[in-house]
Amino acid sequence: MSDESTPLYNVLAAAIRAEEPVALATVIEGPNTGAKLLVTPDDDSMGTLGTAGLDRVVERDVLGELASGRSGIRHYGENGEAREEAVSVFIESFAAPPQMLIFGAVDFTAALGRVAKILGYRVTVCDARPIFATKQRFPMADQVVVDWPNRLLEDVGESLGPRDAVCVLTHDNKFDVPAITHALDTEVGYIGVMGSRKTHDNRSKRLREAGVDDAGFERLRSPIGLDLGARTPEETAISICAEIIALRTGRTAPRPLRDTDGAIHQE
Amino acid sequence: MRELLNDLDRWQKKGKKIAVARVIDLEGSGPRLPGAAMAVNEDGEVVGSVSGGCVEGAVVVEALEVIETGERRTVTFGYSDDEAFAVGLTCGGTIHLFLEPLDW
Numbered sequence: 001m002s003d004e005s006t007p008l009y010n011v012l013a014a015a016i017r018a019e020e021p022v023a024l025a026t027v028i029e030g031p032n033t034g035a036k037l038l039v040t041p042d043d044d045s046m047g048t049l050g051t052a053g054l055d056r057v058v059e060r061d062v063l064g065e066l067a068s069g070r071s072g073i074r075h076y077g078e079n080g081e082a083r084e085e086a087v088s089v090f091i092e093s094f095a096a097p098p099q100m101l102i103f104g105a106v107d108f109t110a111a112l113g114r115v116a117k118i119l120g121y122r123v124t125v126c127d128a129r130p131i132f133a134t135k136q137r138f139p140m141a142d143q144v145v146v147d148w149p150n151r152l153l154e155d156v157g158e159s160l161g162p163r164d165a166v167c168v169l170t171h172d173n174k175f176d177v178p179a180i181t182h183a184l185d186t187e188v189g190y191i192g193v194m195g196s197r198k199t200h201d202n203r204s205k206r207l208r209e210a211g212v213d214d215a216g217f218e219r220l221r222s223p224i225g226l227d228l229g230a231r232t233p234e235e236t237a238i239s240i241c242a243e244i245i246a247l248r249t250g251r252t253a254p255r256p257l258r259d260t261d262g263a264i265h266q267e
Numbered sequence: 268m269r270e271l272l273n274d275l276d277r278w279q280k281k282g283k284k285i286a287v288a289r290v291i292d293l294e295g296s297g298p299r300l301p302g303a304a305m306a307v308n309e310d311g312e313v314v315g316s317v318s319g320g321c322v323e324g325a326v327v328v329e330a331l332e333v334i335e336t337g338e339r340r341t342v343t344f345g346y347s348d349d350e351a352f353a354v355g356l357t358c359g360g361t362i363h364l365f366l367e368p369l370d371w
Contacts (some may be wrong), residue, residue, distance in 0.1 A: 003279040003280075005370065006279070006369060006370065006371060007371075008371045009275075009369060009371055012268075013272050013275070013276070016268065016269050016272065017272065028291060028339075028341060028363065028365045029341065033339050034339045034367055034371070036371055047371075059270075071300070071301040071302040072291075072292070073292055073301075074289055090289070090291045090301075090365060092268070092289065092301070092302050093302075094268070164323050183288070263296050
């Protein structure tokens with residue numbers, strides 16, 4: 001039951017809950033302060049910022065911001081004119097959550113799935129073995145798929161982008177090699193592959209034979225995770241997610257904050 | 268906003284008046300990015316956060332005024348060291364918040 005006095009909020013809340021991309025533009029300064037335009041990529045916008053011209057220009061800008069998940073203030077003339085500052089609009093993007101695909105249904109998968117959920121990922125667990133890939137074993141997963149990783153990637157690979165992650169935890173060449181080569185064919189931002197140094201060396205040889213070039217190897221995080229000295233599945237999950245964050249922010253060294261200087265919160 | 272939805276719905280069902288504060292801009296160092304939000308109801312209940320806990324108390328006071336007057340406002344919090352007891356961010360940044368009633 002939604003409140004009839006808040007029609008825009010109701011649509012916004014429903015879209016956020018359904019994990020559909022949506023953005024809210026609010027006039028924070030100028031005529032009609034508080035006026036709003038709710039924008040989604042597929043449906044007509046709701047509300048108005050005051051003038052049709054302003055609505056049209058802001059809608060266009062909002063769709064661009066939403067695609068990259070950015071939020072911030074923009075300035076316009078009263079009718080949407082560029083290089084004027086009569087109206088300040090705060091654009092808030094609610095992008096769909098990033099995806100994490102985890103290949104291999106092992107204990108490390110359950111721990112990684114839990115940490116990934118805390119970080120806001122939509123988690124898919126995939127393993128070709130039906131007795132291991134079950135919803136009971138991975139209740140935190142949004143989706144559990146019984147299939148070969150490369151087949152899942154053929155289905156969903158096009159939807160993967162820079163914010164998404166593929167984690168290959170099988171450490172079995174028969175699954176790993178096709179999973180990795182297919183992941184490299186996507187735009188996914190992070191590809192991490194689990195295994196000991198020995199497994200890694202052996203797998204690298206197989207990947208080379210499968211045609212992976214230097215640029216491909218440069219994209220692979222193998223062995224997966226930061227050098228935190230993690231032992232348990234839970235600690236390993238933290239080291240993997242920490243690596244994903246560091247890759248996104250461009251920080252390379254997993255050094256303690258105590259031993260570094262510079263801003264703790266990077267802009 | 269995402270993490271506020273369940274509480275906002277619950278408050279709405281009880282007919283509570285609500286104000287929402289959102290981070291709209293950040294200069295220098297600051298813990299929360301634009302979009303971080305907190306909400307306050309007429310009874311002074313609070314959900315969410317807009318900083319690392321530095322300015323939330325002051326935001327509640329502002330939010331209760333917004334509920335009372337129904338008027339939207341922009342509020343800025345800066346570095347707190349120059350005035351020992353003023354509310355501000357100890358990390359040296361400045362945050363700008365937009366507060367408004369949930370009436371849209």
